[in-house]
Amino acid sequence: MLHELLSEIASQNARLVVVSKTQPVARILEIYQKAGQRIFGENRPQEMLEKQAALPADIEWHLIGHLQTNKVKSIAPFVALIHSVDSLRLLQEIDKQALKNNRVINCLLQFHIAQEETKFGLSEQEAIEILQSPEFAVLQHVRICGVMGMASFTEDTEQVRKEFRALKTVFDHLKAKFFPKSTHFHEISMGMSGDWRIALEEGSTMLRIGSLIFGER
């Protein structure tokens, strides 16, 4: 299963984030060894911290869940990509902690594309306000690499497709307006176990997949 998934994703020039939340270290290590997988995603900073300490150092740890400003400090030394940036305040804190660790932290802006009220994320207008603010302009230790979004949890594949398409449009707008020459701004993190094929068709560069690989949590 994982090998097929990996080759299909690679053939589309996308990458796979294996979502390992709630999974024990032994299962992560198995996938690391057997499939050569190096990118893993966690949604809780504390859990990511514990797993990072217990697993090989060349794993790229991606934080995919909502991040509170007071948790940034703990993951700042090693996190490879934060998918879930949804405020200027959070970006400022990531910048501060990155500076303390003498590094630049890669980030994605998370957008609210689903119909559900509960999912986090920015609107395009909110993102524009952040990106053109003087407060953002002075940040030197965060690098905005693209966008992330979660589609509605529904059987209606046309609805899901519409939402992914909307995220791709946001990406295109921001790229044209703020990052026309940037080689860093290139990621569209979208697609999970139930909708990854649609996400790939709509231009995803990064799939975040858990239960399809590990079984239901």
Ligand SMILES: *Cc1c(COP(=O)(O)O)cnc(C)c1O
């Ligand atoms: C859990 C989670 C995933 C993976 O979900 P699956 O349905 O298990 O593939 C992807 N993205 C985020 C933000 C998640 O929290």
